[in-house]
Amino acid sequence: MSIKEQAIRLVESMPDNVTWAQALERIQIAAALSRAEAEIDSGRFATQDQVEAHIDSCLRKLSGPSAA
Incomplete structure (x- = not known):
């Protein structure tokens, strides 16, 4: 399945009230x-x-040399 076909299916599966932000x-x-x-x-x-x-x-690198 092509990317275009996948995108179409994805968009078609979204609810009618989807926002642009949610779709993106x-x-x-x-x-x-x-x-x-x-x-x-x-x-x-x-x-x-x-x-x-x-x-x-x-x-270990972030903690530096050990005090032991």
């Missing part, structure tokens, strides 16, 4: 999910363990 937000979310799927499909992602290790490393 839903379209942006759909686009972000599509990009994320493409990244996962191409192998560009980090595992939970990798993310946790990165966060731990950043927190």
Whole structure:
């Protein structure tokens, strides 16, 4: 299904009283999910363990040298 077809379906699924801001937000979310799927499909992602290790490393750098 083309992006245009996906967008049409998305807009058609919105309630009649949707605001421009709400419509734009839903379209942006759909686009972000599509990009994320493409990244996962191409192998560009980090595992939970990798993310946790990165966060731990950043927190250690922010806390400075230990007092021990």
